[in-house]
Amino acid sequence: MALLDVNNLSISFGGLRAVDNFKINIEKGELYGLIGPNGAGKTTVFNLLTGVYKPNEGIIRLDGEDITRKSTIEINHAGIARTFQNIRLFKNMPVIDNVKVGLSERFKYSSLEGILHMGSYRRVEKEMNEEAMRLLKVFDLDGECETLAANLPYGKQRKLEIARAMATNPKLLLLDEPAAGMNPNETGELMDTIALVRKEFDMTILLIEHDMKLVSGICEKLTVLNFGRVLCQGETKEVLANPEVITAYLGE
Amino acid sequence: MSKQTKQNLITYGIVIVAYIIVEILILTGNLSSHMKGLLVPMTYYAVIAVALNLCVGILGELSIGHCGFMCLGAFSSAFFSKLTENSLPTVPRFIIAFIIGIAVAGLFGFLIGIPVLRLKGDYLAIVTLAFGEIIKNVINAFYVGVDSKGLHFSMKSSMELGMEKDGNIIINGAMGITGTPHNSSFTVGVIVLLISLFVVQNLINSRDGRAIMAIRDNYIAAEATGINVTGYKMMAFTISAAIAGAAGVLFSHNITTLTASSQYFGYNASIMILVYVVLGGIGNIRGSVIAACILYLLPELLRGFSNYRMLIYSIVLIVMMIVNWSPKVIEWRKRTFGRLNLKRGAKEVA
Incomplete structure (x- = not known):
């Protein structure tokens, strides 16, 4: 059974049918790309998948569970994590705290224990720190764990956003134009990071991208x-050789 | 010990050292009675500045009616203290008064939060502004009395209460509550300040606090990371309102006639507390305590300048703003203090 199974997904804004009859089938472990010209509705699809917009029609199933019309928070708990086209970090917080926010659903203690710093607070915080450092190490950010997120260089901010998404322990990771604004070197590094995420966490990834080299x-x-x-939908090579795709997007 | 814990201990340390110095000054008779009268107000303004900083600096929602919560805490606790003045011993009565003041202010914070905190934007500022004014005006038209038959209540006048001759009017409309027992002292104020610092600073360094700050920095990302945005906003705002209520309890038990006047609970008073928070540094809890103390005492200390008092006060505000916020000055401060640290380090090596 497919990990993500989307059928007949549609949404209209006023008279504009922004996404029409969208379907996708992603198997566990796949790295899937969503491409298209500007304004084609790629980010809208992401927003539909993560519950930011509610679809007019259609059904979204994650691992067999119907998540259509659930809230963003519920969908995140169900197992979809995402990054954003324009990086959205918790800028005034240290790098490690950004990751710890992502971990807070898995490492719990009550609010009262948190305010009094008693009970399981110390133990859980310690476990949380260790897990956060382990994650940061994977993304090679452990050296800057106390830096404010806003002060990181661009490429590392991208990495941190992915690390934060991974901290929620998702089944499916959505990356919205991860290579936007990057030079070829940084893009190369990003490709390594994505490969690493797949290997390390056995992650299924759906990404939007314009950089054809990366795709x-x-x-x-x-x-x-x-x-x-x-x-058009299918294997990368076949899709990129499709004449319709070439006319609509790639150019002759 | 983590860096955060160290910073928190420094804050408690500053408060305790300041307390000891003031106590020594009092014992050696170096403090005028005028100055002594300023000590309790200084502590409750510091407490409410901490509360407002939790709302503005940590949660990132602007509230310009925090004095409304202080007003609720003041009146509910004073009402209780008047009612039980002769039937309960001082210490337990004062503790229960605190619990009541905190609970009532927190409850109203929660109720206001239910509709407003779902919205994004400046709505909280608008609603709290109105709330502060409404509370003040409602209490001004509130009459409650007690006699052998029990409590009487009216919104018209004290005559409408229909009390027996031996009855006792507790809340007398615009005349407020008279004769609340004077239980607040500088010591109690400092203890309340330390407790509120403890609550707020521990909250910041916990799972909930990080979630609250994540919402402040980017609520869209926080939602996508699985943070219950509305729930955490409610939590922070309710705690903030409750602490403001505690400041109100200190207030009402330090004043002979408690009235819901604009001077103490109006819009200007709320803005003044916002000034403490902004100049002390938004999100900087220690800063708002220090700013509240300095800026509260300053106009009183400047009485010698008579007519020029407010002129000098405003210059001080501008200077504080530049010192705390101008990027150039911050850079300069870092360089200078960095050099000092280097020198100290070099000495230790030598």
């Missing part, structure tokens, strides 16, 4: 969106 380099399957509709 053709790491994605196994692609879906091309155009004007809110699925133009």
Whole structure:
């Protein structure tokens, strides 16, 4: 059974049908790419999958569980984590605390224990710190764990955003244009990071990207969106050779 | 010991050292009675500045009616103390008065939070502003008395209460509550300040506090990270209102006639506390305690300048703003203090 199974997903804003009859099937462990021209509705699909928008029609199943119309928070708890096109970190908090916010659903103590710093507070905080440092080490951010997130260089902010998403222990990771604004070196490093996430956490990833080098380099399957509709779906090589895709998006 | 714990201990240390110094000054008779009268107000303004900083600096929601919560805490606790003045011993009565004041203010914070904190934007500022004014005006039209038959209640006048001759009017409308026992002292104030510092600083360094600050920094990302945004906003705002209530209890048990006047509970008073928080550093709990103490005492200390008092006060506000917020000055401060640390380090090596 597919990990993510989306069928007939549609949403309209006024008269504009932003996403129309969208379907996708992602198997566990796959690295799936979602591409298309600007305004095709890629980020809208992400917002539908994460509950920011509620679809007019359609059904979204994660691991067999119907998550259509659930709230963003419930969907995150069900197992979808995401990053954003314009980086959204907790800027005035240290790097390690950004990750610890992501961990707070898994490492719990009551509010009273938190205010009094008693009971299981010390033990759980210690476990939380260790887990956060382990995660940061994977992303090579452990040296800067006390730096404010806002003071990190751009590439590391991207990494931290992925680390924070991974801290929620998701089944599916959504990356919204992770390579936006990066130079070729940074993009190369990002590709390594994504490969590392797959290997280390056995993660299923769906990503939106415009950088064709990254897409053709790491994605196994692609879906091309155009004007809110699925133009083409399948193996990366076949999709990129499709004449319709070339006319609509890649250019001759 | 972590860096955070060290910072927290420094804050408690500053408060305790200041307390000891003041106590020594009192014992050696170096403090005028005028100054002594300023000590308790100084502690409750520090407490409410801590409460407001939790709301503005940590939660990131602007509240400009925090004096309304202080007002609720003051009146509910004073009402209880008047009612039980002759039937309960001082210490337990005062403790229960604190619990009542905190609970009532917290309850109203919670009730206001239910509709408002779901919204994003400046709505909390608008609603708290109105709330502060409404509370003040409602209490001004409130009459409660007690006699052998029990409690009487009216919104018209004290005559409407229909009391027996031996009855005792507790809340007399705009005349407020007279003769609340004077239980607040500098010591009690400092203890309340230490407890509120303990609660707020521990909260910041806990799971809940991180979630609250995450909402402040980016609520969209916080939601996508599985943080219950509305729930945590409610929690922080309720705690903030409750602490403001505790400041109100200190207030009402330090004053002979408690009235819901604009001077203490109006819009200007709330803005003054916001000034303490902003100038002490938004999100900097220790800063708001220090700023509250300095800025509360300053106008009183400047009485010697008579007409120029407020002129000098405003200059001080501007200077504090520049010192705390101008990037150039902050850079300069870091360089200078960095050099001092280096020198000290070099000496230790030598």
